[in-house]
Amino acid sequence: MRAAHHRNLAVALIALLSATGILAACSTVATPPASPPDARAVVAAITECGLRDRLDALARGLADSVGFRAVGTAGLEAATEGIETELAASGWLVTSDAFTTSTFADLGGSSLAVDGRSFGARDMRPLIFAPNGDVTGPVVAVDWDPGAREADGRGCAVADYGRLPDGAIVLVRSGPCLRRDQVLAAQRAGAAAVVIGYPSTASGRVLRPTLLEPAGLDIPAAAVSRVAAAALAASAARDGTARIVTRTRTSWTPTRSVIADLPGSRPDKVVMLGAHLDGVIDGPGSNDNGSGVAALLEIARALRGTRPTATIRLAFWTGEESGLVGSSRYVMGLSVQDRDAILVYLNADMLASPNGFAGVYDEASAPPGSAAVRDLLLAAVERAGGRPMSVDLGGGSDQLPFQRAGIPTGGVFSGANEAVSDEQAAASGSTAGLPADPCYHLLCDDGSDLDIWLAHRLASALADVTVQLANDPTLVPG
Numbered sequence: 001m002r003a004a005h006h007r008n009l010a011v012a013l014i015a016l017l018s019a020t021g022i023l024a025a026c027s028t029v030a031t032p033p034a035s036p037p038d039a040r041a042v043v044a045a046i047t048e049c050g051l052r053d054r055l056d057a058l059a060r061g062l063a064d065s066v067g068f069r070a071v072g073t074a075g076l077e078a079a080t081e082g083i084e085t086e087l088a089a090s091g092w093l094v095t096s097d098a099f100t101t102s103t104f105a106d107l108g109g110s111s112l113a114v115d116g117r118s119f120g121a122r123d124m125r126p127l128i129f130a131p132n133g134d135v136t137g138p139v140v141a142v143d144w145d146p147g148a149r150e151a152d153g154r155g156c157a158v159a160d161y162g163r164l165p166d167g168a169i170v171l172v173r174s175g176p177c178l179r180r181d182q183v184l185a186a187q188r189a190g191a192a193a194v195v196i197g198y199p200s201t202a203s204g205r206v207l208r209p210t211l212l213e214p215a216g217l218d219i220p221a222a223a224v225s226r227v228a229a230a231a232l233a234a235s236a237a238r239d240g241t242a243r244i245v246t247r248t249r250t251s252w253t254p255t256r257s258v259i260a261d262l263p264g265s266r267p268d269k270v271v272m273l274g275a276h277l278d279g280v281i282d283g284p285g286s287n288d289n290g291s292g293v294a295a296l297l298e299i300a301r302a303l304r305g306t307r308p309t310a311t312i313r314l315a316f317w318t319g320e321e322s323g324l325v326g327s328s329r330y331v332m333g334l335s336v337q338d339r340d341a342i343l344v345y346l347n348a349d350m351l352a353s354p355n356g357f358a359g360v361y362d363e364a365s366a367p368p369g370s371a372a373v374r375d376l377l378l379a380a381v382e383r384a385g386g387r388p389m390s391v392d393l394g395g396g397s398d399q400l401p402f403q404r405a406g407i408p409t410g411g412v413f414s415g416a417n418e419a420v421s422d423e424q425a426a427a428s429g430s431t432a433g434l435p436a437d438p439c440y441h442l443l444c445d446d447g448s449d450l451d452i453w454l455a456h457r458l459a460s461a462l463a464d465v466t467v468q469l470a471n472d473p474t475l476v477p478g
Contacts, residue, residue: 034305034306034307036306036308037302037308037470038467039463039467039468042306042463042467043302045298045301046298046302046459047298048455050294051352051452051456052452054294054297054298055286055290058079058286058294059286059447061079062078062284065078067284068280068281068285069277069278069279069285070278070279070321071253071278071319071321071322072105072251072255076279079277079293080256080316080318083258083293083297084258090300090301090304091304091305092262092300093260093261093262094260095260095261096256096257097256097257097259097326097330097333098256099254099255099329100253100254101252101253101255101318101325102250102252102322103250103252103253103322104128104248104249104322105248105251105281106125106126107247107249109245109247110124110125110126110222111124111243112124112222112224112228112243112244113242114235115231115234115240115241117231119224119227119228122225123206123224123225124195124222124223124228125206125223125282126221126222126247127183127208127209127221127223128209128210128322129210129214129250130183130217130220130221130222130246131214131217131218131250132220132247132248132249133219133245134220134243134244134245134246135169135192135193135219135244136167136242137166137168137169137193137241137242138165138167138168138240139170139240139242140164140165140168140169140170140171140236141170141171142161142170142171143160143173144172144173144229144233145173145199146199146226146229146230146233149199149200151173151174151175151176153173154175155172155185155186156175156176156177157185160189161185161190164190164191166190166192168192169191169192169193170186170191170193170194171195171197171229171232171233171236172186172195172196173199174196178212179210179211179221180212180213182194183217184216184217186219187217192219193220193221193244194219194221194222195222195223195232196222196223196224197223197228197229198223198226199226201223201225202225202227203225205225205442206223206224207223207282207417207441207442208223208280209223210322213323220246222246255319255326257317257318257319257326257327257329258314259313259314260313260314260315260316261312261313262304264307264310264312264470265309266310266311267311269311269473270313271310271343271346271470271473272312272342272345272402273296273299273312273314273346274296274314274316274317274327274345274346274347274398275292275293275295275296275315275316275317275347275348275349276292276317276319276320276321276397276398277293277317277318278317278322278326280321282442282443283439283443283444283445283446284445284446284447285445286352286445286446287351287437287440287445287447288350288416288440288441289320289349289350291348291351291352291450292350292351294455295348295455298459298463299462299463302463303466308467308470308471309470310469310470312466312470313342315398317330327401327402328401330401331401331407332401334405342402343408343473343478344373344407344408344410344469344476345399345402345408346409346462346465347361347398347409347412348411348412348458348459348462350413350414350415350437351455351458351459352451352452352455353414353416353437353450353451355430355431355435355436355437356414356415356430356437356451356454357415357420357425357427357428357430358386358388358412358414358427358428359389359390359391359412359413359415360374360378360381360388360389360390360391360410360411361377361391361392361393361409361410361411361412362374362391362392363392363394363399364392365394365395365403366399366409367407367408368408369476370403370408370410372408372475372476372477373408373410373465373469373476374390376410376469377410377412377462377465380460380461380465381457383461383464384456385457386454386457387428388427389423389424389428393411399411408476410465412458412459413458414436414454414455414458415436415437416435416436416437416440417436417437417438417441419433420434
């Protein structure tokens with residue numbers, strides 16, 4: 001899209017943000033003197049109305065674009081420019097981490113034909129970074145179980161595929177590895193195409209995992225619903241054939257993460273918060289991750305004009321949905337001195353799931369010091385009126401690069417497309433056995449059914465702990 005159109009979208013979004021809460025439409029906060037922030041005052045300044053206004057502004061800012069904030073879209077560019085302008089106007093020191101990355105487009109028209117039955121976009125979607133392809137061949141089902149509920153399928157190793165016939169289209173289910181690993185293993189085993197079947201996924205609700213990068217991928221790969229998977233499994237049982245067509249494009253696109261600092265009196269100490277601004281190509285991303293972005297913007301407004309001990313740094317990441325690209329690049333680019341200055345990284349990703357719970361990161365892979373951050377967040381959620389639950393995301397969001405760098409991490413989370421447990425339901429009042437967010441990565445993640453009350457509790461807890469750590473960096477063992 002032309003740069004002039006990007007600028008027009010940004011101007012429109014900035015106007016919306018100004019009119020709908022970025023400049024405190026819900027409440028007026030007097031600019032305090034340059035003194036340390038007070039946790040209670042900061043928390044009090046964060047409101048449900050402010051969060052909703054910011055979410056609405058982000059959603060309306062997509063009206064003149066493709067409707068999504070995926071990398072490479074006008075929607076993401078407009079949101080990025082609007083956030084940069086708003087943060088700078090609030091006194092934050094704003095920079096950007098710009099780079100070029102691979103982006104994926106589904107060109108439409110992909111299909112799967114099995115024994116005379118045809119399946120289109122409601123039942124099959126090419127995986128992110130899967131190449132174009134048109135393959136007709138015998139169907140081979142690998143460890144297919146239509147009743148499976150866990151990601152414990154085979155297919156992560158070449159040996160799992162045995163001796164494949166020429167031109168084989170293999171059906172697998174999620175295994176204990178990356179989907180990229182499954183596709184590469186099948187490719188090395190001689191498969192001509194890979195189909196990832198999801199036994200519990202209904203038509204119209206097919207998600208598309210990312211294969212992280214296009215390099216090394218030579219065969220078409222798609223995710224399919226339980227109906228399409230059942231047809232493939234039945235075909236494999238009778239030595240049938242299928243045809244899979246994927247129409248995709250991968251290109252290189254400029255993008256950037258937004259970094260904003262509120263300088264502290266100790267520049268060698270940094271408390272960092274992050275939320276990914278980009279979204280998927282299949283939905284508007286109001287909860288994932290407009291909710292995390294809204295929380296950080298509310299925190300930025302509540303902190304403006306203060307002078308903490310440690311610098312407070314906000315990051316609005318790009319490329320998270322492609323494989324944590326923006327946060328990984330940022331961490332890899334840190335000098336040893338800059339890395340050591342970061343006391344903690346706090347992540348905000350999906351805070352308003354409509355059937356969610358008040359989750360606090362408690363990850364086995366987190367570095368030393370993370371347990372202290374977890375305990376602070378658990379206590380802060382309780383003070384905010386929520387009933388916190390410890391959750392292990394397995395490094396599934398932008399905290400992972402920081403963990404790998406040895407930086408203590410923490411965060412808040414209200415659940416994604418996984419089923420809510422009995423314990424989580426008892427604590428939150430949500431419904432056990434149903435997804436925390438049934439619109440995860442789908443078109444219906446449009447802001448019409450969000451739990452703003454829950455988002456407010458999690459955003460308040462995040463602000464509370466941020467101020468505690470920024471005023472007293474010794475709270476994180478180091």
